[in-house]
Amino acid sequence: MNATTEAPPTNTGGQDGAVKRTALLAIGAIGVVYGDIGTSPLYALRECFTGPHGIAPSHENVLGVLSLIFWSLIITVSVKYLVFVLRADNRGEGGILALMALVAQRLRSGEAPRARPLLVTMGIFGASLLYGDGIITPAISVLSAVEGLSVATPIFEPYVLPITLIILLGLFLVQRHGTGGIGNVFGPFMCLWFIVLAVLGVKELVHNPSVLWALSPVQGVLFFVHNGGHGFLVLGAVFLVVTGGESLYTDMGHFGRTPIRWAWFALVLPSLMLNYLGQGALLLRNPDASRNPFFLIAPEWARYPLVALAAGAATIASQAVISGAFSNTRQAMQLGYCPRMEVVHTSAEEKGQIYLPGLNWMLLIGVVLLVLGFRTSSNLAGAYGIAVSTAMLMTTCMAYVVARERWHVGRAVALPIMLVFLTVELFFFSANAVKIPEGGWFPLALAAVLFTLMTTWKRGREILAAKLRAASMDLKDLLESFQGEHAPVRVPGTAVFMTGNPEGSPPALLHNLKHNKVLHEQVVLLTILSEDVPHVSSEERVEVQPIEQGFVRLIARYGFMENPSIPDILKKGREKGLQFQLMSTSFFLGRETLIPSKKPGMAMWREALFSWMSRNARSATAYFRIPPNRVVELGTQVEL
Template structure:
């Protein structure tokens, strides 16, 4: 879901031309910085939480080998098999992510599912998207905090300054968002390459002294840990899960890099580096159990601590940047799919359309992240809130991937059920272990997800009710045009463009204009902008121009959920299709509704009031669609919900 592409808009470019290997390698380098920032910084805290967290177990040799075994097989099953081999096949015209997967499932379901299946899929998809905002808040807080905490390993003097330093770094991170990441984004890959090399080197340094830790790769140790520790062993899965918290990025960023570079980066660099580091930390614990307080930093020699803290902080910032940009991308998709009010979208790069900045989301994230840092004050405390949101999203992804496999790919139940069952068994176990963190802070991302889910569904339902009310108060366009034969209105020169969400009926603004101004322009364009449940709509299919009678023209412009509607773009394509007009002689008529909550059937009064508030605070259509403001006429009306 992260729109921080370093140069490729899809994986298609990887498969063309004579320099395929070079292109794939460069894209794999970019993927290191964008895709793997979150999962790549997990060694900072994941293994530590398994032994020192609220549900940690004693760092005995048997437990250390058992935890390492669980980490290895979790990475293998969840990341390598589920996401990289299966889920990444479910691309929506090259794009991935929870909303893209939901849209893909819905494309196939329309003519085949039961009436209950469609609402269930939509509910799961929207709730999964809402959960990702919680991930977007916690990731910057926990990664930067855990990096800065390395200073206290070097000397206790820094202990009182960890939170202030963290807040200072995060302040810079959020402030620079408005400038975009086009310039510094090219550095993400090389920096993360150094980071993964450092992870591997630190692990190997300790591993050579105790190679017996390699026996942890056997699943037997993981099974024995669960058997011998019983309920306590099950709860440690909540710490183990922290090693895969960045998995959704693999799927969400597929549209920027393609599946091949992402797989290359994982199997050639990321997985070996992560496992070498985890094994190195484990070897250290076998030698010195007291190192469990911070095994990552204690792997490093004393002279390397301060440079390692600096590198960890940079890696944490890169991981945070990916999640912040992902929140921007997710919000834009929600707006296009009709689940969010219009917000300001700023394009920060002339070359990369994925480089966007949403000021409202940015400052809301900043307030949320600061609140988390000040409230929890340590990465260990934050780890208790981390995991439940991501594990829930993973379960939803598995369910939707099963639907796509059955309905779109035609995979038989005999194959789809066992594969999905394997993934769900592992993920539901991890989810259950994370559910034990509810009282320790796990409630926060769930509460946030419920709030965002309520806002998104309220907006969608409210827009549907409003559209139905406007259709009911309108009249068929054919009937209106027929009435002009007996009572033709006064026609004035120029072109009037009436924007309407109903591609068939008469725009309310047109009726109000006739009622109050009693005139009609020589050329009347009825413009409808639609959003499809596909990421991108080909340019040739963007605009459809349909001439009607008596100087009326119907224009329907269609955009994908990864695209931003633009009136200048629509007008340009209209001219190419033969619709002639002078912009200085054109007026845009928009309707502005004042919404009044009522007790009529539709939504609860409190949701109607919430929808009315959201509507008042949404960005104006003039600014959102980039309509020339000096050519706009707004006509207001009251609508009872």
Template sequence: MSSDPSSPGPGSPSSASSAAPVSSPSGSHRVHPRDAGPLPLARLAPLALGALGIVYGDIGTSPLYALRDCFSGEHGITPTPANVLGVLSLVFWSLIIVISVKYLGFVMRADNRGEGGILALLALVVQRGGGAGGGARRMVLLTLGLFGAALLYGDGVITPAVSVLSAVEGLAVATPFFTPYVLPIALVILLALFLVQRRGTGGIGRVFGPMMVVWFTVLAVLGVHELARNPSVLQAVVPTHAVGFFARNGWHGFLVLGAVFLVVTGGEALYADMGHFGYRPIRLAWFVLVLPALLLNYFGQGALLLRDPSVATNPFFHMAPDWALYPLVALATAATVIASQALISGVFSLTRQAIQLGYWPRLEVVHTSAEEQGQIYLPGVNFALLLGVVAVVLGFRSSGALTAAYGIAVTATMAITTCLAYVVARERWGVRRSIAVPVLITFLAIDLAFFGANFVKVAHGGWLPLTMGAVLFTLMTTWKRGRELLGSKLRSGAIPLKDLLESFGDNAPHRVPGTAIFMTGNPEIAPSAMLHNLKHNKVLHEQTLLLTIATEDVPHVPSSERVTVESLPLGMRRITARYGFMEDPSIPDILKRCREKGLPFNVMSTSFFLGRETLIVSKNPGMAMWREAIFVWMSRNARSATAFFRIPPNRVVEMGAQVEL
């Protein structure tokens, strides 16, 4: 559905950025341009290198803490040879089935015009929400998708904290002297990371790929060094070792899955960042470098544990010779900063999608690159993430304690992604039920097993991401529902534009020089600002334009389809501007395109008429009063329509009204 700028008060449905998606012919499935045909290696290799720096930071730093938590975490198991082989077998098959098969082979094909991530997938799914029982079904899918998106914010807080802490803790392995300084050093690094966000990641991003090549190469070298001393550990690839592990350890073995899951926590990042590169470069990087390096390192850590079980408290750093510890800590810290950067950028992108799709109020969005549209910075979100990260670091104080809070949010999101991807497979790809259902059951069984193993962490820190997810889900649904109620209130007193124009008859209002642009979310309804202007000033401008900004359920709208102009009676014109949920509406851009379509006007003689509603909490049916109060608070703190749409502030006329929710 279109946005509703007719009354751009922050709580109004008039915010184009707060619109729900609309279905359109342009919403048809289309693969990423880089995946549309064969790519020569000369083009594919640089994209794969870039994917290493953006996509694989999270999963690439899991060797720092995954096996450590399997054998010395909250539910750690004794590192006997049978247990080591069993855990390594679980690690191997988790990487193969969850990452290689599920995400790279299945989920990443469910792209929305080349874009991935749970909100892009949700927008793709709800296009087909009609049919019998479509309303209830659509609501269930929307609820699942929104809750999964809300949970990812918890991941965005915990991942930087646990990653950087786990790297800096390597200093304590080198010498106990650094133990008291691990926390302050980690906080300084994290603070610097968030402070540089405003400068953008373009310059830094150019070195991310090569640095991650060095990181994965070091992972492989460390692993090969230990494997050469005990190659018998490679027998763990036989799945009977995983089966035997559960048979021997029962419930305790199941709980260890919560730590095994740490090796695949970057799976959602692969999907979310697909739009930057396309799935072919991401697959190439995975199978050529990332997967071999990770497996070699995990098996190397296993070989070390077979040789010396006492190093279970930190097997990764004990793989390195003494002379290499400090360089390895520095490299690991750089890798975790890259992983954190990818999560932070992902949260920025997720928030912008939520704004455009109508589930979050308008916020300030700063573009940090003139070339790359995806490089954005949201000051408010950045500050909130910084506060959250600092709080969890000070509260949990070690990466080992933080991993107890890590995993449950991602497992839930992965399960939701599986369900939404199944809907896409059935309804958009036409996959037969006899094929789709077994695939769904297989993937969902694995997701739910990981979720169950992580659920026991709730009392030990898992409550944190769940609480954050529940709070954000409540805010997102409150904003959406509040806008629907406000829109209903405004429509109840609205006048169809056709009726208004016909009511003039031969007594057209007095025309005054200049151009007036009335922003309206519903092109068939007379904007409230226009009605107020006619009631109080009794005039229309010589050139009167009605502007509707619509957010569609595709990431990007082709330039040729951006703006349409339609003539109306009395010389008025209706302008419709369409944007994808990965794009930012801009009045200067719209006006430029209007000029190209032969609609000239002088900005200095143009006035923008906006409606602004003052919201009042009431006992009327609709929402609980506490949710109405939250909606009013969110409305008051949203960014103004003038700033969000980049309207010249000295050309704006606002006309207000009080509305009881």
């Protein structure tokens, strides 16, 4: 689903239709956006009392932890994301890469251009961190759900890992079919999940309503007073209740701000808090239930159905994170931070529904290794949190820049608000930092590797483009050289030369003239530009610039949420006056053999890495959907 412009209705019927559409979008958001945060009750409260830094489930501690959970959800999710960050959209799209592109765009000619490289670096590293979340979320969510079987009966304990791996394998195998077919049941299923969460919480809450005192912030303050440093360490487990917060922003483009807000305040937040309060009431009555309060809160007869329901909810939560990884990767490709990969569109109607086979199998391998390495959801909780807390810090900093540069909010207003969010998130980050030896190293190491790959690719492409520009010839000079007796032989048909430089002449054109000594009657110089916006309008997509002597410059613009297509570009060009016959058109591409050197640019090891990434990138022919039987590739060697 795409975000729609929320215009005020002009009549009662229109208002009813708008409300109905918003409600349907809200249900869809419940199924996709809130899957991750919605499965946190499976393990979050348990980790506060039984994790590596767990605390005794005394009356004061239970109320204190519940207070911290409630106010974390209010400050971080309700206020920061739902009220403020969702306003920082890039033409309707959200996510840390969309925010980075927006910040870079605003600062390119703004008041603080020196801050641009730092903020872009933060955005790239933040996106790298979220891949770790994309691997850990399926592992911990599904493992937590299946572990409910061992709560129901110890007989199933040896089968927890095999069942988890089978579910995860099935999840990744169905990715190639897309989310369109099963997406229709995500919303209703997750609505059922949240209703069950609320019912289970109320069932226990009515027996011990005194747990409602936990909603007072005083209980959170007293928790720190009584427990000191140990209480601070528990924040690392408390943070697990907000780990899906970034998804609210990432998936904004699919549903829009209003449906996401409706879903949160009308169903998700009340259901989560009722369940956490119910688990707390159970602990006040039976402290031994801290080993797994989520499943022990249910009647014994309902535990097997609850395991099945939890497994379904965990699978949906995993699906949302995997789809987010696909979308982030496509954005990174279009922004120039990732090599070309195969992108399969799984829906003819929804452009956002894509599947990346290579990334899918890499995620599956990572998830399987993670499950086999950590073996329990409690062990995985040690690796969970540090990546998301770091990404949240970066989102806050970039959102502050947007508030100052785009919304023109005064520093006296924007700075105090940002400091509140930063203070909370720095506490969470510091508490999660102690998890690094326990598993938190994994998402950080993965992020460091991905950050290195992404920045190396970006810098390598810049160096390569500069080398090719230096080796090219000014188009005006080239055309002047065709005058008189030096005019090349012209052959019938159209030649399309792809070039990243919209000003000069493509190296492939010069090589063709040098070796074949002919020129087609019509020469099209095609440049595809990626803009710092998610989508480019149809009217702005293609620009046709006739030059002279049969030369035409064709410039196509795409947003970072779109995939370029040569057939579509040529179709648009024809609508704007470009004359050609596809069967008499040849596409000339340059293929560079990259040679690492000691010349200024990058370190030798990064040049070797860039060369390896270039060799393994998807071919331009396949990526741009060029008819393969019409392609001519001309190779050249380039020293980096």
